[in-house]
Amino acid sequence: MIKKTDSLKAGLKPLLAKTLENALSHRIAKEFPRIGGPRICKLCAEMILEVVDNHIRSKENVHHGQIVWTAVSVNDRPSTLRLLILAACRYLPI
Numbered sequence: 001m002i003k004k005t006d007s008l009k010a011g012l013k014p015l016l017a018k019t020l021e022n023a024l025s026h027r028i029a030k031e032f033p034r035i036g037g038p039r040i041c042k043l044c045a046e047m048i049l050e051v052v053d054n055h056i057r058s059k060e061n062v063h064h065g066q067i068v069w070t071a072v073s074v075n076d077r078p079s080t081l082r083l084l085i086l087a088a089c090r091y092l093p094i
Contacts (some may be wrong), residue, residue: 026041028045071090073090
């Protein structure tokens with residue numbers, strides 16, 4: 001029996017692989033060839049996208065005339081000689 005292929009699906013199938021996650025995974029594999037196989041590179045790409053999603057505010061939360069301000073979490077206690085890089089930061093619209 002001959003399988004009929006849908007020309008529309010066949011034409012769009014390569015586009016499904018062109019995502020930011022796949023691009024990051026490919027770049028990680030290219031730049032760091034000893035990091036591991038495709039599953040490890042995909043996991044690293046997912047973790048990078050998770051961090052990016054946590055730091056980007058959607059346009060619905062920021063109204064006209066507001067800006068996004070970096071604030072340190074209330075639960076993060078201040079201390080001497082503590083770097084802001086190590087603090088838990090949040091992005092708030094002001």
